[in-house]
Amino acid sequence: MTLEQHYETISTWLREDDQRMACLRAVADLNLPDWCIAAGFVRNLVWDRLHDCETTSPLNDVDVVYFDPNDVSEDRDRALETRLLEQLDRPWSVKNQARMHRRNGDEAYRDTKDAMSYWPEIETAVGARLNREGYVELVSPFGLAPLMAGTVTMNTQRPKPEAFWERVEGKGWLERWPKLRVVD
Template sequence: MEPQQQITDWLQQDMQRMQALRTARRLGLHDWCLAAGFVRNLVWDKRHGYQVATPLNDIDVIHFDPRHHDAQRDGMLKLRLQEWLVQPWSVKNQARMHLRNNRAPYLNSEDAISFWPEIETAVGARLNADDSITLIAPFGLQALFSDTLTFNAKSNNLAAFEQRVVQKQWLQRWPRLKLA
């Protein structure tokens, strides 16, 4: 099965993730997805044969809206999500995140996640109005299925990558992973 179809099937079979996708969709955000561990952890859990999903530290909602890029709005959106579904949400408008990262402005959400420290983390999922799922993956999906953890040279921050590997204990939690 192709990686895109496999991830879509796994998402559709995961009631918690589908509930999160439906809840985030209610916000009506422009160029949004649930990203980072939301997809990455699911794939790594399935590749390791885990029957119980690894708990998510948070659910990363990213979106791109240059008209409303203040952090306070993201805080309001987070509160709304928490009212609808009690989860540890994180909401970040990628139209302002270039400032925090000292980069040129991002073009859209896909461009923004293409600068994340790991290739495997730069994947997101969006639930469309017709309940189909769109995956956002600027580097494709193959790395997620290769049992690798790959530094994204585009991020230009090897120290952040190394720190995340240690802090998040990915190699211990998913022992088949290898640093690429």
Template structure:
């Protein structure tokens, strides 16, 4: 079974994540995915034999809409999800404007935006299409994610920030089999 097939299986077997993917699909946003820690943590939990610890993490929702770059829209969407679920860990960000905050060239899509994220294992997203099929974005593939390797993404140039970030996350305390590469 390929890593992508395994990822789909892990997501489908995670009742909380599937429900959240359905909620996000209902928003009707373009190129909209649940990404980063929720997906990454779901895989790392499974590979460590843990059950659904990632359900308690932030829920990063990304979308790409160059027609409406207002932060107010993101706040409204976020609050709607919080009100609907009672979970205050939702974060909704339009990737069409995030390049400004991050000091990068304009992103061309959600997948392009994800390729600028700090770690290859974090650069992953999933969404449900209208036919309930899982679509995965992973610009660097899924090898690092499934090999439990944390490495700096090729497009993320701020090495000092990356090192500080992975140290502060202290992921190895929660997932002891991780290999953290600091160079």
């Protein structure tokens, strides 16, 4: 499949998922700069589809990432989580990537996509957002082929083997999705 085919497939799967679309609409209403919902939000849906799961995995958390260097306070993120929770009862996690480099010991990130390029595994670094016209857009610093290939790949740009294996084992990915292949 080409990048365009992967893009269309994942976008279609997201549009068909009412709970994910409700989350995307709720975050779009906040008008945050350079935002997306990432991590398990997209990754788990794709892995569920690749494994022909009858039901999608529950949203254990909804990771909203955005980039706004003008206000990097954690209080703002907590206030945004509260606003989202008032709209939609989900376990929201909101993080302004303009400050997260400090916590992670990295150089300052340029934008949300750049921040995602430092995440432990590349399949997690896929996000979705709604554009102004309401269409699903995907954000991925590593492309979509690894996610669609059913792999779990350590990020070689920022290799952290201990963190990678802790996530693979601790999150139970190989038990939930046994056809996944680990690439470290």
